[in-house]
Each structure stands twice: as C-alpha cells, then as structure tokens.
Amino acid sequence: MAALARWWRTSVRGTPRARDVSDAVLTLAVGLALIAVGLVGLWSGPVADDAGRWWAALPLLAICAVMLGKRRRPVLTLAVGVVIVAVDAGLGGSLGTMVALIDLIHATALYAGAAAVRRIESAVAVVAIGTPTVVFVVTGQVQSAVSAALTLVAVLVTPLWWGRSVRQQAELAQLASARAADLERLSALREAEVVHEERTRMARDLHDALAGNLSAIAIHTEAALTAPGAGDGSRDHASTSPERRALEAIRAASVSSLEEMRAMILLLRSGDDEVRSPARLSELDDLVATARAGGLSVQVRLPDVPPLPSAVDQAAYRIVQESLTNASRHARGGDVELVVDVDGAALRLQVTSTGGSGTARRPDPGGTGIGLLTMRERAEALGGTFEAGWVAGADPGSRDHQLWRVRATLPIEETR
Structure with a gap:
C-alpha cells in the first residue's frame, strides 16, 4: 500500500501537468461509469433507451479535454466549460459534466487573476440569487426555489469559495516566506554592520596604541643611532659594538612591526564590501x-x-x-x-x-x-x-x- 501511495504521489501526481491530466482522466472515468449505470437526464428525467444515454458521453469528453488547460487559461476554460454544460443540459444533463464544471470553477479561483476572480464572483452571486428568484416567480413554489438555490450553492458557490480559501492560504504562506527572507536580510545587514564597527574600533585602537608605541621606539632608536658619540670609540668599533647592534635590531624589528601593523589596520578598515571569489x-x-x-x-x-x-x-x-x-x-x-x-x-x-x-x-x-x-x-x-x-x-x-x-x-x- 505504501508503494502504491508513493507511486501515486511521484508518478501520477508528481508535476502540475501530471495532476491536470490525472484529474481529467479520473473525471472522465467517473462520468462514464455514471452514464453506464443510467445516472443521466438530470433535467429531463431518466433515459430508458440504453443507446440514447451514451450521447451524454460527447459533452463529457469535451469538457474533460478542456480541463487540461485549466491551469494556463483558467477563465477561457471556464467559459468553454459553461457552454459545454449548457449543451449537456439540452441533452438531459449528466453528473460527470457537473463534476467537471465544479473542478473548472475551483481552478479559476486558484489560478485566474484577481480582477477576473472578482468578476466571476459577481456573476456567480447574480446567478445564485437570481435563479431561485425567477423559479419562485414562475412556479410560485418555495420548495422549487430552495432546491434551485441549494443546487447552485453546491455547484457554483462552494468550489469558488474553496478555491479562494486555498489561494488565500497560499498567498499568506508566500507573504510569511517573504517576511522571513526580509528579516534574514536585515539580520545579516545588522551583523555586517556590527562586524564593521568592531573592525573599525580594533583598527583605531591598534593605530592609537600599538602603532604609536612602535613609532616611538623606531624614532628613539634612530635618534640614538645617529646621535654624536653613539658607540664609543672608533667608527669601526661603533658599528660592531653590542650596544649598536642591539639598537639596530630593535629599530629593524620596530619598523617591520610597523609595516605589519599598517597592513593589518588597512585590512581591518577595508571591510568585506567587495565581493571576491575564493583563492584557488x-x-x-x-x-x-x-x-x-x-x-x-x-x-x-x-x-x-x-x-x-x-x-x-x-x-x-x-x-x-x-x-x-x-x-x-x-x-x-x-x-x-x-x-x-x-x-x-x-x-x-x-x-x-x-x-x-x-x-x-x-x-x-x-x-x-x-x-x-x-x-x-x-x-x-x-x-x-x-x-x-x-x-x-x-x-x-x-x-x-x-x-x-x-x-x-x-x-x-x-x-x-
């Protein structure tokens, strides 16, 4: 059973196109089964002739073919479906075509534009209210008017309301997803701003504290090396004395550290605004x-x-x-x-x-x-x-x- 359910979800209902085809095929199969057992003549009464009842299969085939385009052209398919149902009603009417019409109304509420859906809602409201009124005026029977109203509610109002409800839920889900994406982007921006501020603060502290001290060391050692009488004795002795070598090493280390510190400060202040591909x-x-x-x-x-x-x-x-x-x-x-x-x-x-x-x-x-x-x-x-x-x-x-x-x-x- 699990394998059958998995096959149904992945193969039969796996894509939107596959779902449209399976809906049309299932509606056709159910409609033909209803015709076979004699459930035709909804408006004209039961059809006794076995051969005559199969005329209802023609509008059924037509409306099932129209169902294949309900996702791409919902308003057009609904209009054609209404015409086919009218023809079917002239032949006596069948349950299969009514089921197909219900599916087309539901699809129109789901996939049509907002303006088109509002116009269809207005038309359905006029039909759902006007038809029972006309029936009551013509027949004078409340029961007939109520029966017509209930039928129209079941065939027209319910699928339209159901489709609108599903559509609203999908739109709410999209809004929630968009809001979550916006919040994520804002969070990323805030995080980037915090990181940038921290990097700037670190660069400022490095410049004000360490870089200043290193500069002072380099300046003082340079002054000591160039001062008159630096390194007692002869020039050769001065250039090789341990004190002078120590001063030269200190100055070289301080200058090198200053260069590295400058590179670090520039790196911290550069930020990550520029998008670069990783080194390879x-x-x-x-x-x-x-x-x-x-x-x-x-x-x-x-x-x-x-x-x-x-x-x-x-x-x-x-x-x-x-x-x-x-x-x-x-x-x-x-x-x-x-x-x-x-x-x-x-x-x-x-x-x-x-x-x-x-x-x-x-x-x-x-x-x-x-x-x-x-x-x-x-x-x-x-x-x-x-x-x-x-x-x-x-x-x-x-x-x-x-x-x-x-x-x-x-x-x-x-x-x-």
Missing part, C-alpha cells in the same frame, strides 16, 4: 610571481589539475601561500621547489626551500609558529595530513645543507 590553485601563477619578485627562485611542477572540491582547492592554495611566505621570510634569495600531484583520491603538495647560499636558514627566533599551526588545521579539517620539518639536502652529513620541507595531503573523494 588556478591563481598559483600570480602567487609564484609575487614570490619570485621577493627574491626567491621558485620551480613549479604542476600538472593539469582537474576540477577540485572548493574546500580542497582553497585549502591547497592557502597552504602553498603560507609556505612561500615563510620561505620569503626565512630563506630570502634561496631556491624553492613546489610540487603538486593529483590522483583520483587525494591532492599532494610539497614545498622544499633552501637558503640564499644553498642552505636553509633556521627560522627567526621571533617566529610564532602560527602559520604552521594554521596549515595543519586546514589539512586536518579536510581529513588530510600535514608535516613540516628539516630534511637532509644534497650533503646529508652537513647541517648547512638541510632543507625545510612542507608536505600536505588533502583527500578529494571524501570532500565531494
């Missing part, structure tokens, strides 16, 4: 060009990369970006080899770097390790692996020929 491996050429402009000698082995899941594509780009950034910082002027390998199951990245003289330099003591942690988190979030560390170079016995290698494996199939 297809943009590696620009990334490599930037690294080469910074003094690195980058060799790239990149095969034709098939379409990748968005998360894998973006994570791979960010890992390569961070690896090249680290190489620019710790191995300026060195050689970097970037290898990308893709098979059906995973994407593999390897970035190997050496120092400017063919050696890899140890990271600066000021490094925080956040970049390595971020790369590891990106890989492991996708179910992949990440490793970074020193490996033996061309001369395994020499510490100066060690290489810094970053390797990441990002699964593809599990991410789709």
Whole structure:
C-alpha cells in the first residue's frame, strides 16, 4: 500500500501537468461509469433507451479535454466549460459534466487573476440569487426555489469559495516566506554592520596604541643611532659594538612591526564590501610571481589539475601561500621547489626551500609558529595530513645543507 501511495504521489501526481491530466482522466472515468449505470437526464428525467444515454458521453469528453488547460487559461476554460454544460443540459444533463464544471470553477479561483476572480464572483452571486428568484416567480413554489438555490450553492458557490480559501492560504504562506527572507536580510545587514564597527574600533585602537608605541621606539632608536658619540670609540668599533647592534635590531624589528601593523589596520578598515571569489590553485601563477619578485627562485611542477572540491582547492592554495611566505621570510634569495600531484583520491603538495647560499636558514627566533599551526588545521579539517620539518639536502652529513620541507595531503573523494 505504501508503494502504491508513493507511486501515486511521484508518478501520477508528481508535476502540475501530471495532476491536470490525472484529474481529467479520473473525471472522465467517473462520468462514464455514471452514464453506464443510467445516472443521466438530470433535467429531463431518466433515459430508458440504453443507446440514447451514451450521447451524454460527447459533452463529457469535451469538457474533460478542456480541463487540461485549466491551469494556463483558467477563465477561457471556464467559459468553454459553461457552454459545454449548457449543451449537456439540452441533452438531459449528466453528473460527470457537473463534476467537471465544479473542478473548472475551483481552478479559476486558484489560478485566474484577481480582477477576473472578482468578476466571476459577481456573476456567480447574480446567478445564485437570481435563479431561485425567477423559479419562485414562475412556479410560485418555495420548495422549487430552495432546491434551485441549494443546487447552485453546491455547484457554483462552494468550489469558488474553496478555491479562494486555498489561494488565500497560499498567498499568506508566500507573504510569511517573504517576511522571513526580509528579516534574514536585515539580520545579516545588522551583523555586517556590527562586524564593521568592531573592525573599525580594533583598527583605531591598534593605530592609537600599538602603532604609536612602535613609532616611538623606531624614532628613539634612530635618534640614538645617529646621535654624536653613539658607540664609543672608533667608527669601526661603533658599528660592531653590542650596544649598536642591539639598537639596530630593535629599530629593524620596530619598523617591520610597523609595516605589519599598517597592513593589518588597512585590512581591518577595508571591510568585506567587495565581493571576491575564493583563492584557488588556478591563481598559483600570480602567487609564484609575487614570490619570485621577493627574491626567491621558485620551480613549479604542476600538472593539469582537474576540477577540485572548493574546500580542497582553497585549502591547497592557502597552504602553498603560507609556505612561500615563510620561505620569503626565512630563506630570502634561496631556491624553492613546489610540487603538486593529483590522483583520483587525494591532492599532494610539497614545498622544499633552501637558503640564499644553498642552505636553509633556521627560522627567526621571533617566529610564532602560527602559520604552521594554521596549515595543519586546514589539512586536518579536510581529513588530510600535514608535516613540516628539516630534511637532509644534497650533503646529508652537513647541517648547512638541510632543507625545510612542507608536505600536505588533502583527500578529494571524501570532500565531494
């Protein structure tokens, strides 16, 4: 039974067109069954002739064919249906055509324009009130007038009211959906505004507090370095004295921190108003060009990369970006080899770097390790692996020929 119900919902009633066809076929089947048992001659009385009753099948077939267009042309199909019912009434009348007329009225209330529905409501009201009045005036019988009124209410008023009710519920649901969408957009706008204000406040605080202090450090160290008698003794001694080297290191660190702080402030103030597509491996050429402009000698082995899941594509780009950034910082002027390998199951990245003289330099003591942690988190979030560390170079016995290698494996199939 469940399978039959599922077949009915998906196959027979799955689409609007299928529902229209099934309505017409079912109405035709019921109408023919009623004709077969002799339920014809609603207005002229029972038809005794078996052959004569089947004349009622002609208007039934016609009105069922008209039902196929009730969704696209509801007013036209209703007008044609009324004409067919009038012809059927001249033949005696049948229940099948009345059922089809009820369906057409209901469809008109659902799918016709608001102005057309109002005109039809006015026409139905005139017919529903005027016909019983005329019957009473002509026959003088209250029972006949009431019977006519009840019939018209059942055939005309009820389907029209039912269709209007369903239509109003659908319109209310659409309004509620639109209101929910508007509220969601307003919430997103408020959230974006709050984030923008917070970013602006953070940028302002960074500029007013940290940037000012760093500027003061840079200015004072520069003044100390250029002051007369800085670094006691000869010029050569002054340039190599521990105090001067310390001042130079402090100034260099403060200037570098100022540059990074400025970039951070600009980033915070830039906002996210500009819509940008996420970075992908297809943009590696620009990334490599930037690294080469910074003094690195980058060799790239990149095969034709098939379409990748968005998360894998973006994570791979960010890992390569961070690896090249680290190489620019710790191995300026060195050689970097970037290898990308893709098979059906995973994407593999390897970035190997050496120092400017063919050696890899140890990271600066000021490094925080956040970049390595971020790369590891990106890989492991996708179910992949990440490793970074020193490996033996061309001369395994020499510490100066060690290489810094970053390797990441990002699964593809599990991410789709």
